[in-house]
Amino acid sequence: MKFGMQAKTAQRYFRFKCRTPWAHLATAAAAVLLSVRIDGQTPPPASVSEIVAAGRWYIIAGILILGQTFLILELLRHRARRKKMQADLTVANDQLRLALEAGHSVGWDWDVKTGRDQWFGDLQSIFGIAADTYSGRVEAFHEHIHPEDRKLVAHAVAEARRLARPYTAEFRVIRPDGAVRWLTATGKFYYAPDNQAERMLGIAVDITERKHIHEALRASEEKFSKAFRQSPMALTLTRVRDDRYIEVNEAFERVTGWNRDEVIGRTPFEVGLWKDAKQRDDLVNRLLKGDVVRDFAFHARTRAGEERNVLGSAELIEVDGETCVLSVAADITDLKRVEATLRESEERFRLVANTAPVMIWMADADKRCTYVNKSWLEYTGGSYEAQLEDGWVENLHPEDRDRSWEIYSAAFDRREYFQMEYRLRRADGEYRWFFDSGVPRFNADGSFAGYIGSAIDVTERKLAEETLSMVSRRLIEAQEEERARIARELHDDISQRLSLLVLNLERSRRSMPATLTQAGDAIGETIKLALEISSDTQALSHRLHSSKLELLGLAAAAASYCRELSDQRGVTIDFHSETLPNNLAPEIALCLFRVLQEALQNAIKHSGTTRFQVSFRSAPAEIVLTVHDSGRGFDSIQITRGRGLGITSMKERMNLIHGKIRIESQLQRGTTVRASVPLDALIKTADSAG
Amino acid sequence: MSFSTQGLPTPNSCPVRLLLVEDHVALAKATAEFLRETGLEVEIADSGKRALETIATFRPDVVLCDMCLPDMSGLEVVKALRAGQIAKNAIVAMLTSMVEADLDLLERNAGDYGVNFFLSKPMTEQKLDRVLRNLTKPQAGRESMPSAAERPRLRRPVP
Numbered sequence: 001m002k003f004g005m006q007a008k009t010a011q012r013y014f015r016f017k018c019r020t021p022w023a024h025l026a027t028a029a030a031a032v033l034l035s036v037r038i039d040g041q042t043p044p045p046a047s048v049s050e051i052v053a054a055g056r057w058y059i060i061a062g063i064l065i066l067g068q069t070f071l072i073l074e075l076l077r078h079r080a081r082r083k084k085m086q087a088d089l090t091v092a093n094d095q096l097r098l099a100l101e102a103g104h105s106v107g108w109d110w111d112v113k114t115g116r117d118q119w120f121g122d123l124q125s126i127f128g129i130a131a132d133t134y135s136g137r138v139e140a141f142h143e144h145i146h147p148e149d150r151k152l153v154a155h156a157v158a159e160a161r162r163l164a165r166p167y168t169a170e171f172r173v174i175r176p177d178g179a180v181r182w183l184t185a186t187g188k189f190y191y192a193p194d195n196q197a198e199r200m201l202g203i204a205v206d207i208t209e210r211k212h213i214h215e216a217l218r219a220s221e222e223k224f225s226k227a228f229r230q231s232p233m234a235l236t237l238t239r240v241r242d243d244r245y246i247e248v249n250e251a252f253e254r255v256t257g258w259n260r261d262e263v264i265g266r267t268p269f270e271v272g273l274w275k276d277a278k279q280r281d282d283l284v285n286r287l288l289k290g291d292v293v294r295d296f297a298f299h300a301r302t303r304a305g306e307e308r309n310v311l312g313s314a315e316l317i318e319v320d321g322e323t324c325v326l327s328v329a330a331d332i333t334d335l336k337r338v339e340a341t342l343r344e345s346e347e348r349f350r351l352v353a354n355t356a357p358v359m360i361w362m363a364d365a366d367k368r369c370t371y372v373n374k375s376w377l378e379y380t381g382g383s384y385e386a387q388l389e390d391g392w393v394e395n396l397h398p399e400d401r402d403r404s405w406e407i408y409s410a411a412f413d414r415r416e417y418f419q420m421e422y423r424l425r426r427a428d429g430e431y432r433w434f435f436d437s438g439v440p441r442f443n444a445d446g447s448f449a450g451y452i453g454s455a456i457d458v459t460e461r462k463l464a465e466e467t468l469s470m471v472s473r474r475l476i477e478a479q480e481e482e483r484a485r486i487a488r489e490l491h492d493d494i495s496q497r498l499s500l501l502v503l504n505l506e507r508s509r510r511s512m513p514a515t516l517t518q519a520g521d522a523i524g525e526t527i528k529l530a531l532e533i534s535s536d537t538q539a540l541s542h543r544l545h546s547s548k549l550e551l552l553g554l555a556a557a558a559a560s561y562c563r564e565l566s567d568q569r570g571v572t573i574d575f576h577s578e579t580l581p582n583n584l585a586p587e588i589a590l591c592l593f594r595v596l597q598e599a600l601q602n603a604i605k606h607s608g609t610t611r612f613q614v615s616f617r618s619a620p621a622e623i624v625l626t627v628h629d630s631g632r633g634f635d636s637i638q639i640t641r642g643r644g645l646g647i648t649s650m651k652e653r654m655n656l657i658h659g660k661i662r663i664e665s666q667l668q669r670g671t672t673v674r675a676s677v678p679l680d681a682l683i684k685t686a687d688s689a690g
Numbered sequence: 691m692s693f694s695t696q697g698l699p700t701p702n703s704c705p706v707r708l709l710l711v712e713d714h715v716a717l718a719k720a721t722a723e724f725l726r727e728t729g730l731e732v733e734i735a736d737s738g739k740r741a742l743e744t745i746a747t748f749r750p751d752v753v754l755c756d757m758c759l760p761d762m763s764g765l766e767v768v769k770a771l772r773a774g775q776i777a778k779n780a781i782v783a784m785l786t787s788m789v790e791a792d793l794d795l796l797e798r799n800a801g802d803y804g805v806n807f808f809l810s811k812p813m814t815e816q817k818l819d820r821v822l823r824n825l826t827k828p829q830a831g832r833e834s835m836p837s838a839a840e841r842p843r844l845r846r847p848v849p
Contacts, residue, residue, distance in 0.1 A: 491758070495787055496714040499812030503720045506815055510727065527814070534812060538787045551757075552796075 097121060097132060104206035108187075110138055112197045117141055126183065126206050128175035146172035146180065153185075161189050161197050170207075182211040233328045240284065240316070240323045243267045255331045257303030275299045275307075287316050287325060300329075308333045359434075361392070362441075364450040367412050376455070381427025397423035397431050408438070415440045415448060421458065433462040472652040480545075480590070487545030490537055498534040502527055539564055543597070554589040555580050555616055558596055562614055569604055577616035580623060588677055591653045592625050595661065598646050599627035599673040607631025607671060622676045630670040650675070705731040706822070709750035711741040711767060712785070713760050721754075721813055728818065738762035742770055749777045752821065754813075757786040765803050772804040783807040783821045 100107050100121025109118040117138045123129040127144055145153055149171035160167030167187040172180050187202020228235050234252035238245050245263045253259055256273060268274045279298055286293055293314045300310045312329030353360045354374040362371040368389045377384060380395045393401055400422035411418030417439050423431040438453030509523040542548055543564075548557040555577040562573040596614065603612055609631035617624040647663065650673075654661040659677035708730045712718040715736070722732045733748045735741035738759045745753070753771065755764040768782050782805050786793070796808040809817045 491787055492714070495811065496717045500717050500720050502812040502814060503717075503724050506813075507724055507727065510815070531812070531814070535810075538810075541787065 093120075100203070105203055106183075106206075107203045108141070108201070110200040110202075112189075112199060115139075121203075122206070126173065126175075126181055126204070128177060128179075144173045144175075146174055148172075157200075160187070161200075164189060164191065167200070167202060180208075181206050182208045231328070233330050236325075236327050236329075237317075237319060238268070238325050238327075240288070240325060243269075243284070245271075246319065246322075246324060255302070255308070255329075256300065273300055275301055283314060284325060287314060297332075309336050359455040360452070361438075361455070362450060362452045363412075363438075365448050366450075367409065370450065379426055380424070395425050397425065399423075404436075411438065412440075412451065421462070424455070432457055432459040434458060435461075469652070469655070472648070473656060476649065476652055476656070483544040487541040490541040490544070494537050495534065495541065498530060498537060502530045502534065505530060539568075549589050549593060550586065553580065553582055554584055554592060557589075558593060558614070558616065561593070561597065562600070565600060565604075571604060571610045571612065573600070574611070574613045576614070578618045580616060580618050584623075585657075588623075588657050588659075591657050591659070592623070592675060592677065594653055595650050595673070595675045596625060596627065598650050599675075602646060603627060603629045603631070603671065603673075606634070622678050624674065624676045626675075627673040628670065633665040633667045633669050633671050705729060706752060707731045707733070707748060707750045708752040708754060709733050709735060709741065709744055709748055709780075711735045711738070711753065711755040711759065711764065713737060713756065713758075724813065725754075725818070728822075730822075736760075738764075738767045741767050742774075745771060745774070745780075746776050750780055751777075753777075753780050753782045754821070755782065755784055756811075757784055765805070768804045781806045781821065783809050783817075785809050785811050785813065787811050 096107065097120050099105075102122075104122050104125055106119055106121040106123060106126050108120075111117070115138050117136055117140070119127070119129075119134040119136075119141075120132060123131055123134055127134075142150060142154075153169050153171050156167055156169040159165070167189070168185065170182065170184045172182055174180055183204040184207050185202055185204035187200055189197045190199040190201070192198045228237075228247065229249050231249055232251055234255045235247075235249040236245060236252055237247040244265055244267055248260055248263055258271060258273075263271050263273075268280065269277055274280045276298065283293055283296065293312075296312050296314070298310055298312070300308050302308060309332050310329045311332045312327055314325050314327040317324055317326045353371075356373065357375065359376040359379065360371075360373040361369060361376065364370050369387055369392050372384070372387045372392065376387065376392075380387070382391075382395065385391075386394075393405060396404055404420050404422045407418055407420040417437070419435065419437040421433060421435050424434045425431050434455045435458040436453060436455040438451045441449045441452050443449045505523055505527045509520055509527065512520045512523065514520070543561070548560060551557075552560065559575050559577065562575045565571070566573045600612065600614070607629040609629050611629070613626070613628045615626045615628075617626070650661055654675055654677075657677055659675060661673070661675045663671065663673050665671040706729075708725060710718060710722055710725070710732055712721065712734065713736045718734045718736065722734055725732045730752075733744055733750070735744045738761045741753075741755070741759075744750075753768075755767055757764040759767070764784050768784070771780065771782065772778055784796075784803075784805050784807065786796070786808060787810065793808045793810055796805075807821055809821070
């Protein structure tokens with residue numbers, strides 16, 4: 001303001017200053033002339049009338065002198081005012097400059113006629129000029145403007161000048177160091193009486209930071225806009241004031257079936273989206289109270305009238321000064337359907353599990369039981385909770401617990417199928433045998449989920465097995481007894497009678513006259529035949545029940561048998577034996593002997609070869625009998641059919657002495673029977689000493 | 691073959707005493723007869739116990755023993771004989787029902803058992819020869835070795 005007033009005063013003064021000197025000179029000249037004229041013309045006044053007459057000129061001179069004095073005083077006053085104004089102006093200038101610098105602004109004073117441009121203010125940061133003021137051509141100013149904006153500025157300036165309107169423009173300037181600053185300039189043209197623009201004054205403010213902020217805000221708004229539009233969830237903006245839609249995104253359109261245009265400006269109820277008005281009101285009220293609404297489930301109706309389950313969250317935000325509700329919602333109808341299906345499936349499983357006659361159980365990845373079916377509960381009589389985790393083990397027979405847990409645990413670690421048998425206590429305290437098997441389960445992503453298994457009552461089978469075992473044993477015993485009996489009969493009865501026969505023949509031969517050589521020879525032949533029969537009978541007897549075992553020991557008896565057999569059948573048997581312990585229990589010797597017999601008979605019958613290897617090996621902890629041939633072999637299916645009895649009998653025998661028997665065979669690659677008996681079973685006890 | 695060709699002791703020697711241990715009655719009798727025909731003096735014992743008793747009184751030169759006896763194994767009889775005082779150096783032949791081939795094994799270990807021979811049944815001339823042949827050889831430490839006058843007299847087989 002001050003400046004404005006001073007400017008006006010300066011203007012006036014400017015005009016006045018020009019004229020005053022001449023005025024001064026004119027009045028001064030007039031005064032002098034008058035004084036001279038007065039002085040030069042008349043003698044000194046004698047009378048008043050003369051004085052009055054002369055006074056006219058004096059009055060005029062006096063008036064002129066007074067006038068001159070006033071003029072001089074006025075001049076002095078003006079000068080003083082002028083000085084003051086100048087001082088004020090300087091102060092004002094300084095203040096302005098400081099203000100401009102502080103505000104990162106630049107002011108200019110453009111003398112249109114001369115084209116001289118004076119800049120002042122924050123020249124450093126805007127133009128990179130290290131000075132307070134700068135005086136130059138207006139063209140220099142144009143050089144600083146960013147090339148793209150020059151036209152704009154020129155146009156704005158021209159327009160303002162032409163139309164005598166305030167000049168405004170926003171443009172960039174480039175500093176010498178390459179930095180770009182945004183400026184907003186306002187200015188005004190001053191015109192001469194002839195309406196020619198004389199002067200332009202203006203101020204330009206550095207708005208670079210503000211511009212950047214605006215850019216950032218715009219970018220951010222754009223980002224938000226984009227996010228809003230493209231979000232896979234349905235987003236809506238509604239004004240709290242009147243509950244009208246301000247904005248909805250594409251997902252919303254997709255889920256509801258309504259177009260953006262159809263809903264903007266309308267309320268959800270008008271549109272028909274929300275079923276329950278009260279629900280929505282509650283929601284908005286909660287938001288207004290300051291609550292945050294999360295995972296809010298409600299029913300929405302699509303354009304087609306279909307009802308969907310929706311899960312949403314909402315918040316209050318300010319948009320353009322208005323409080324709005326921003327809501328995010330997802331259509332969970334399908335999810336809910338899947339959940340329902342899953343529940344149904346689980347129900348079905350439970351139904352099956354509980355009505356099945358077998359026991360079903362499940363365990364998690366940490367071996368802890370997580371489920372048992374009704375069957376289990378009914379059988380054990382325990383509560384459901386008591387079975388979980390490791391509780392189920394309590395129902396097992398104490399003797400079976402460790403072993404069963406071992407098998408279970410080991411399989412778990414290997415994620416493999418397992419089976420085991422244990423005795424399970426029934427509600428009434430009785431133990432029954434169960435066959436339990438489990439398989440690992442995996443999640444859809446392949447991770448290990450635990451086990452599922454079933455247990456079935458096999459008590460009958462177990463009893464049958466035991467009975468069968470017992471029967472087998474009895475059969476074997478009976479068989480041995482029978483053989484022994486036959487052997488004995490052969491030995492005691494037949495053999496003896498044959499001996500008798502031979503003796504008689506010998507005696508007959510003796511008493512035959514030497515001359516009857518033919519008869520003698522005939523008897524001799526008969527004796528030979530008889531001896532053969534005797535020998536064969538003995539061999540048969542030994543095959544059935546050999547005292548050789550006791551007498552000769554297992555190795556020798558076996559060797560003898562092999563020799564007999566090879567002679568009899570015309571085959572080759574390579575027999576090899578290490579030294580076997582000589583305190584071998586008779587059952588073991590007999591068993592191994594029988595296994596040898598059975599294996600060799602089978603080999604001779606089925607292998608198709610005529611060479612066999614038999615060996616006895618004495619290892620520190622066991623005796624091993626091996627019978628081998630390189631014949632046509634057989635596959636394991638056959639082994640369980642057809643020849644079953646022989647092999648079963650071998651297995652049973654080995655069982656009886658706690659030994660193991662393994663038969664390996666490959667088609668065309670031969671067969672090997674391997675029977676082994678552990679050491680601690682070998683010692684013949686004092687009690688069983690023959 | 692007959693003994694006459696073997697340079698056996700003269701008929702004037704006392705008979706060789708042979709103890710036959712065999713529990714099968716008929717066979718024992720027949721065998722005894724068979725043996726007696728060759729000039730041996732034969733006693734029969736039908737059990738191990740009886741055999742040991744008879745050894746004490748009969749003092750056989752030869753013992754022909756069945757391996758399988760009702761009360762004990764023939765080997766045990768031999769063991770008792772060798773451990774005892776009477777006839778401890780008699781020739782012992784075990785009669786087994788083993789085939790010839792197996793006898794080799796037994797024979798190899800015969801010394802362990804205190805047995806001189808292992809024979810298989812039935813008894814034949816040949817086997818008898820084998821046993822009795824040894825009687826012609828003087829046996830070291832054989833008890834009551836008969837003098838030339840005491841040697842068993844063998845009757846010639848009746849033609």
